[in-house]
Amino acid sequence: MEFMTYHDFMFWTKGMAYVGMGLGLAAFVAFWLFLTERDEDRFADKEEE
Amino acid sequence: MSHHTTPDKKFWTPANILTAIILAIGLVLTVKRFTMGIGSVTNLSDDNPWGIWIGFDLLCGVALAAGGYTTSAAVYLFGMKKYHSAVRPAITTAFLGYAFVVFALLYDLGRYYRLPYPLTIYPGPTSFLFEVGLCVALYLTVLAIEFSPAVWETLRWKKLRHLAHSLTLLLTIFGVILSTLHQSSLGGLYLIAPSKLHPLWYSPYLALFFFISSIPAGLSMVIFEGGLSHKFLHHKMDETHIEEAPGVTLGFAKAAAVVLFGYFNLKWIGVAIDDNWHYLATGWGAWFLVEVIGFVLVPCLMYAVAAREKNQKLAFWASIVTVAGIVLNRLNISLVAFNWQLPTEFRYIPSWEEIMITVFIVTLEITVLRFCLSKLPILHEHPEFKGAH
Numbered sequence: 001m002e003f004m005t006y007h008d009f010m011f012w013t014k015g016m017a018y019v020g021m022g023l024g025l026a027a028f029v030a031f032w033l034f035l036t037e038r039d040e041d042r043f044a045d046k047e048e049e
Numbered sequence: 050m051s052h053h054t055t056p057d058k059k060f061w062t063p064a065n066i067l068t069a070i071i072l073a074i075g076l077v078l079t080v081k082r083f084t085m086g087i088g089s090v091t092n093l094s095d096d097n098p099w100g101i102w103i104g105f106d107l108l109c110g111v112a113l114a115a116g117g118y119t120t121s122a123a124v125y126l127f128g129m130k131k132y133h134s135a136v137r138p139a140i141t142t143a144f145l146g147y148a149f150v151v152f153a154l155l156y157d158l159g160r161y162y163r164l165p166y167p168l169t170i171y172p173g174p175t176s177f178l179f180e181v182g183l184c185v186a187l188y189l190t191v192l193a194i195e196f197s198p199a200v201w202e203t204l205r206w207k208k209l210r211h212l213a214h215s216l217t218l219l220l221t222i223f224g225v226i227l228s229t230l231h232q233s234s235l236g237g238l239y240l241i242a243p244s245k246l247h248p249l250w251y252s253p254y255l256a257l258f259f260f261i262s263s264i265p266a267g268l269s270m271v272i273f274e275g276g277l278s279h280k281f282l283h284h285k286m287d288e289t290h291i292e293e294a295p296g297v298t299l300g301f302a303k304a305a306a307v308v309l310f311g312y313f314n315l316k317w318i319g320v321a322i323d324d325n326w327h328y329l330a331t332g333w334g335a336w337f338l339v340e341v342i343g344f345v346l347v348p349c350l351m352y353a354v355a356a357r358e359k360n361q362k363l364a365f366w367a368s369i370v371t372v373a374g375i376v377l378n379r380l381n382i383s384l385v386a387f388n389w390q391l392p393t394e395f396r397y398i399p400s401w402e403e404i405m406i407t408v409f410i411v412t413l414e415i416t417v418l419r420f421c422l423s424k425l426p427i428l429h430e431h432p433e434f435k436g437a438h
Contacts, residue, residue, distance in 0.1 A: 009324065
């Protein structure tokens with residue numbers, strides 16, 4: 001990207017960083033659910049027993 | 050108890066013969082380095098004053114010794130007592146890791162008797178290097194005290210053992226603080242070189258990257274060594290260690306998956322914050338993607354599947370990929386992507402003697418570790434101190 005001013009640069013890079021953080025946090029929720037899915041099953045089995 | 054039955058083995062096995070040859074060559078090169086100077090054994094120059102001894106022995110050594118603070122923090126600060134059997138092996142590895150980091154540093158320094166100078170004669174408290182030196186010196190002391198109960202138990206020095214054991218919580222807190230400081234400061238050392246380090250690896254978050262990545266490095270080393278101990282030193286392990294091993298592997302795998310996921314995201318924030326996207330389309334970008342996808346995202350997913358499916362073998366393989374990834378990252382920052390703009394003839398390639406001395410130091414460390422694991426109550430509890438932890 002070409003930037004005319006320092007403000008342009010900061011606006012673009014900070015904006016991209018915030019978008020990345022938002023996507024990362026949303027992805028983490030999915031990742032955590034994937035990671036712990038079987039744990040919940042295990043506890044559910046125990047409750048049924 | 051199973052660890053009392055030592056199998057009858059002859060001493061001169063192929064592994065021991067290879068070890069003896071490496072140690073003999075290393076000793077000859079050590080004499081050469083300390084009598085004929087650093088130039089006689091290295092390809093270091095004013096352009097590349099830090100070589101493989103810093104890039105591998107120090108940066109990788111410190112990162113891979115992070116199992117000590119991660120494990121002791123999990124057990125003593127977060128109360129995860131189910132991982133207690135992993136503490137002593139982790140502390141032993143960390144203690145030896147740091148001890149050999151300092152040992153390797155002496156080869157770079159040359160004048161080893163001046164090691165305390167930065168803390169006494171010429172202190173530079175505004176320098177990252179000063180902070181690293183101070184923290185490593187203090188943390189090595191902390192680790193020595195944390196490791197010492199295994200020695201006192203073997204010698205049956207109960208009072209010293211009790212004294213060291215009573216300091217556990219204090220030392221753990223101190224160890225976590227010191228590790229946070231110097232693990233990050235090692236990355237901070239490279240903040241001074243934005244024009245030398247390739248933009249994909251240079252980041253204002255370097256210190257954060259080094260600290261965050263040290264956590265899965267330490268966890269992976271605990272899993273890796275646990276797997277090896279289970280295979281080769283099974284006869285030294287007592288029932289508690291054998292029973293708790295799967296829980297340690299899978300629990301640490303889950304933790305490593307979470308931290309690697311965060312680290313993977315942070316690496317992209319690092320690219321975004323400096324607008325380095327265009328470098329991804331170059332050869333350097335391809336190498337960066339190999340590191341970040343192949344050695345961060347892939348082991349992250351391997352760990353996640355291993356923890357989810359309760360697959361210890363997959364967790365063991367993930368630990369190997371993670372350790373390789375940490376080594377790759379540290380070597381990229383200190384050697385490969387450092388001075389990336391210099392013509393090839395001015396780039397640093399380590400001499401065979403530098404590599405051989407590194408191999409010598411790693412071999413020596415593994416030999417001492419093997420000795421400690423077989424002679425000290427690390428993979429089993431001492432009969433006179435059962436349940437006294």
